[in-house]
Each structure stands twice: as C-alpha cells, then as structure tokens.
Amino acid sequence: MSIKKMTVEELGKKVINKEKVFLLDVRNEDAFEDWKVESDSFEYLNKPYFDLMDGIDPIKDDVPTETPVLAVCAKGNSSEFVAEELDEAGFDNIYTLEGGMKAWSEHLEPVKVSDLDNGGELYQFVRLGKGCLSYMVISGDEAAVIDATRMTDKFINFAKDKGVTIKHVLDTHLHADHISGGRTIAKETGATYWLPPKDAEEVQFDYEKLVDGTDLTIGSSKIDVQAIYSPGHTIGSTSFIVDEKYLMSGDILFIESIGRPDLAGKADDWVGDLRDTLYKRYKELSDDLVVLPAHYSSLEEQNDDGTVAEKLGVLYEKNSGLQVNDEEEFRKMVTENLPPQPNSHDKIRHTNMGKETPDLEEQREMETGPNRCAVK
Incomplete structure (x- = not known):
C-alpha cells in the first residue's frame, strides 16, 4: 500500500489558486484552533488522531468521495496512519501532507x-x-x-x-x-x-x-x-x-x-x-x-x-x-x-x-x- 503524498509546494499552489480540498486535520483541537492551513476554498474536519486509533468509523460518513482529501498532522506520521485506514475502507482520493504542519510552516x-x-x-x-x-x-x-x-x-x-x-x-x-x-x-x-x-x-x-x-x-x-x-x-x-x-x-x-x-x-x-x-x-x-x-x-x-x-x-x-x-x-x-x-x-x-x-x-x-x- 502506498499512500499518495502532497508536498507543501503543491499545497501552496492549491491555496493560491483557490482549489477545492477537504482537509482532515488529526491534531488536537487546541492546536487546530490556534493554527491551521487556511484557504477559503477548503472544507475542514478536525478529529484528533487518538479518537481514530480504533478505526475511522467516527469520520467515515463525513469524508467526501470526490473532493481530494488531505490528512494533516504535526509531522506527517499520524496523518499517514489515518490515510491508510481510509484507503483500506475504499477511499481512493486520499493524500497526506509530506512533513506535516512543520513543513508547511517553512514553505x-x-x-x-x-x-x-x-x-x-x-x-x-x-x-x-x-x-x-x-x-x-x-x-x-x-x-x-x-x-x-x-x-x-x-x-x-x-x-x-x-x-x-x-x-x-x-x-x-x-x-x-x-x-x-x-x-x-x-x-x-x-x-x-x-x-x-x-x-x-x-x-x-x-x-x-x-x-x-x-x-x-x-x-x-x-x-x-x-x-x-x-x-x-x-x-x-x-x-x-x-x-x-x-x-x-x-x-x-x-x-x-x-x-x-x-x-x-x-x-x-x-x-x-x-x-x-x-x-x-x-x-x-x-x-x-x-x-x-x-x-x-x-x-x-x-x-x-x-x-x-x-x-x-x-x-x-x-x-x-x-x-x-x-x-x-x-x-x-x-x-x-x-x-x-x-x-x-x-x-x-x-x-x-x-x-x-x-x-x-x-x-x-x-x-x-x-x-x-x-x-x-
């Protein structure tokens, strides 16, 4: 299984060009509220990684099947786990942000x-x-x-x-x-x-x-x-x-x-x-x-x-x-x-x-x- 990666350069172009992305942020709520990838054209769902360790049932009905879905965490590891779970559940338009929010901060x-x-x-x-x-x-x-x-x-x-x-x-x-x-x-x-x-x-x-x-x-x-x-x-x-x-x-x-x-x-x-x-x-x-x-x-x-x-x-x-x-x-x-x-x-x-x-x-x-x- 190979989850698709999105680089911060690719994400930057999507923000500038106002492309549609469903952003699944799996950091804790306070981290998400304080700071996130921002775009008027994005949809957002914040669900902490620890709530998804036993499976993706809590978000399965909220994740779209047509819009690109980008899973994001602090460094890229937790989001990759969630992305793999979504992939196994049949979602095929799933990406993770390479390097996570730390890499995004430097772009x-x-x-x-x-x-x-x-x-x-x-x-x-x-x-x-x-x-x-x-x-x-x-x-x-x-x-x-x-x-x-x-x-x-x-x-x-x-x-x-x-x-x-x-x-x-x-x-x-x-x-x-x-x-x-x-x-x-x-x-x-x-x-x-x-x-x-x-x-x-x-x-x-x-x-x-x-x-x-x-x-x-x-x-x-x-x-x-x-x-x-x-x-x-x-x-x-x-x-x-x-x-x-x-x-x-x-x-x-x-x-x-x-x-x-x-x-x-x-x-x-x-x-x-x-x-x-x-x-x-x-x-x-x-x-x-x-x-x-x-x-x-x-x-x-x-x-x-x-x-x-x-x-x-x-x-x-x-x-x-x-x-x-x-x-x-x-x-x-x-x-x-x-x-x-x-x-x-x-x-x-x-x-x-x-x-x-x-x-x-x-x-x-x-x-x-x-x-x-x-x-x-």
Missing part, C-alpha cells in the same frame, strides 16, 4: 508584485503557513532581500534562477516572531547586511547601520530603496520606499491592522512612537504608495493574484487602526487588545541578536504556530 511561495522601471522586478515571498512576508527587489544583475526568513536557500536559489547576485540584505527591525535569515544570506553571498542600530544595541555581530535617509541604489536600473525611520513596533523599526511606488512597512502597518508595540516589553513606552509613525510620518507620504507589510493575519488580506498589498490612501480610509483620532483612546486600543505573544519570542529575539544559536530542530519548534504581530 515560501514567491509571488510577483510588479515590474519596476527599466526592467526591474519586485517579488513578495509569502510564508503561507505563518503569515510572514519577505521581499526581493531585482534590478539588472543585482538584488536586495528584505525581511528574509531563516529558509535562506529559497532566496539564494531564487536569485540564482534569476541570474542575479544578492548585494544587500535588510531587516526592517529586530524580529521577535521568526528567525531572520538576513545574516546567513549575507554571509553566503557576500552581501551587505543592514539593521536599524536602535534595535541592534545588544547584537553580537557586525552590520551596516540602517538609519533614516539611508538610500540604496540597486543594479543597472538604479532602483531606489530609501529608509524611513518609523518606530513603534520596535524602537528601531524602519520602513522603505522602493522605486517611489511601494512602502514596505515592516510590522508597523498591515492591511487590516497595525503593529503591536510590546514584544520587547515596551508597550506603554512605544505606543506614542507607534501613533506618531502612523498618524504623522506616514500621513506625509503619498496616498498612492502601495503598502507591502511584513505580515498578514487572514486570507481576506490577500489579493486575487496572491499578493498582500494595498494603497496607503485606501488603508487610511478602511484600516480600523488608523481611524482613532483621540490619543488616549488609541493608547487604550493598542495596549488592551494585544493577542498572546509569539511562541518563544524572547528566545527568537536573542537568536536574532546572535546571543543564542539553537540547532535547526529547535528553531523549527520555536517558530511553530501563527504570527502574532498585530493589534487585534
């Missing part, structure tokens, strides 16, 4: 945002299982990577396939929800690694200081990447204007929410910075800039082409975090509507500072679960 789906002037290109790397967004700006034979995840081979191989050399790697801030791949990419490619110095006071490595007004020119098309100091999520948070058309907002502004100011324990101190950035600094920018955030929280934030992007002017009309004119009401909204902090956020911060060097399996465990960088 990156590159989506083209736009062609830039003079042959340049802009790509958004969508981490579908965690809601993280990274970027690559390509111009001529050079590239810059922004807010890279730890899956560095995805960026390095993508650049090789495009025939370009990564010259700059930038982080908008010191991340607390995922491990940055910035230093590793810089080391492997010879690129320059940039980090805001106000976030880097405790880092254990060399970097170039990313300050307000830092202006990088990428490749022969001379694509411009300009840094704008925009504190609030962290004290050093820095945004980028790319090609005078795009605003990479990091974890300051999302499509349907705003960034949280508490991941270094500074909510009361940084909420004023957050408000100044959102209600003053960004207000001075063009409404036509397309906002490209570093995270998204729900599928509703994705466009039909798979990108997560919206004009700044539209966000000032629709994003609830930008509609609170009273300063005290804003402070209350931000400090009283914070979700649980990301898994292992302190350990992730220390890893991104170079203070800790967890092995790969520990890094995977540290990042398991959804991102929680937004004020709800």
Whole structure:
C-alpha cells in the first residue's frame, strides 16, 4: 500500500489558486484552533488522531468521495496512519501532507508584485503557513532581500534562477516572531547586511547601520530603496520606499491592522512612537504608495493574484487602526487588545541578536504556530 503524498509546494499552489480540498486535520483541537492551513476554498474536519486509533468509523460518513482529501498532522506520521485506514475502507482520493504542519510552516511561495522601471522586478515571498512576508527587489544583475526568513536557500536559489547576485540584505527591525535569515544570506553571498542600530544595541555581530535617509541604489536600473525611520513596533523599526511606488512597512502597518508595540516589553513606552509613525510620518507620504507589510493575519488580506498589498490612501480610509483620532483612546486600543505573544519570542529575539544559536530542530519548534504581530 502506498499512500499518495502532497508536498507543501503543491499545497501552496492549491491555496493560491483557490482549489477545492477537504482537509482532515488529526491534531488536537487546541492546536487546530490556534493554527491551521487556511484557504477559503477548503472544507475542514478536525478529529484528533487518538479518537481514530480504533478505526475511522467516527469520520467515515463525513469524508467526501470526490473532493481530494488531505490528512494533516504535526509531522506527517499520524496523518499517514489515518490515510491508510481510509484507503483500506475504499477511499481512493486520499493524500497526506509530506512533513506535516512543520513543513508547511517553512514553505515560501514567491509571488510577483510588479515590474519596476527599466526592467526591474519586485517579488513578495509569502510564508503561507505563518503569515510572514519577505521581499526581493531585482534590478539588472543585482538584488536586495528584505525581511528574509531563516529558509535562506529559497532566496539564494531564487536569485540564482534569476541570474542575479544578492548585494544587500535588510531587516526592517529586530524580529521577535521568526528567525531572520538576513545574516546567513549575507554571509553566503557576500552581501551587505543592514539593521536599524536602535534595535541592534545588544547584537553580537557586525552590520551596516540602517538609519533614516539611508538610500540604496540597486543594479543597472538604479532602483531606489530609501529608509524611513518609523518606530513603534520596535524602537528601531524602519520602513522603505522602493522605486517611489511601494512602502514596505515592516510590522508597523498591515492591511487590516497595525503593529503591536510590546514584544520587547515596551508597550506603554512605544505606543506614542507607534501613533506618531502612523498618524504623522506616514500621513506625509503619498496616498498612492502601495503598502507591502511584513505580515498578514487572514486570507481576506490577500489579493486575487496572491499578493498582500494595498494603497496607503485606501488603508487610511478602511484600516480600523488608523481611524482613532483621540490619543488616549488609541493608547487604550493598542495596549488592551494585544493577542498572546509569539511562541518563544524572547528566545527568537536573542537568536536574532546572535546571543543564542539553537540547532535547526529547535528553531523549527520555536517558530511553530501563527504570527502574532498585530493589534487585534
């Protein structure tokens, strides 16, 4: 008996293309409620593996016979057992997710945002299982990577396939929800690694200081990447204007929410910075800039082409975090509507500072679960 496997790459295409899938998640209910493969086109059934060890009778009548059925668990083992039971019962359209939710957490789906002037290109790397967004700006034979995840081979191989050399790697801030791949990419490619110095006071490595007004020119098309100091999520948070058309907002502004100011324990101190950035600094920018955030929280934030992007002017009309004119009401909204902090956020911060060097399996465990960088 050979159960069919579905790779995370294949699942990613089904999510982006909104294909129909019946997802049978055999993890415990709390794990499923906290974090799952999300798609508007999927049907879901959550039945813990331990309830199915004596047979599949509890779900037999709920599993469809025509729609592809994908069994999912944490690592792929429990779901394979359930898939075999379904196969023996006569279901023939059964798959298991290779590597389970751990592998799904690491998948990156590159989506083209736009062609830039003079042959340049802009790509958004969508981490579908965690809601993280990274970027690559390509111009001529050079590239810059922004807010890279730890899956560095995805960026390095993508650049090789495009025939370009990564010259700059930038982080908008010191991340607390995922491990940055910035230093590793810089080391492997010879690129320059940039980090805001106000976030880097405790880092254990060399970097170039990313300050307000830092202006990088990428490749022969001379694509411009300009840094704008925009504190609030962290004290050093820095945004980028790319090609005078795009605003990479990091974890300051999302499509349907705003960034949280508490991941270094500074909510009361940084909420004023957050408000100044959102209600003053960004207000001075063009409404036509397309906002490209570093995270998204729900599928509703994705466009039909798979990108997560919206004009700044539209966000000032629709994003609830930008509609609170009273300063005290804003402070209350931000400090009283914070979700649980990301898994292992302190350990992730220390890893991104170079203070800790967890092995790969520990890094995977540290990042398991959804991102929680937004004020709800």
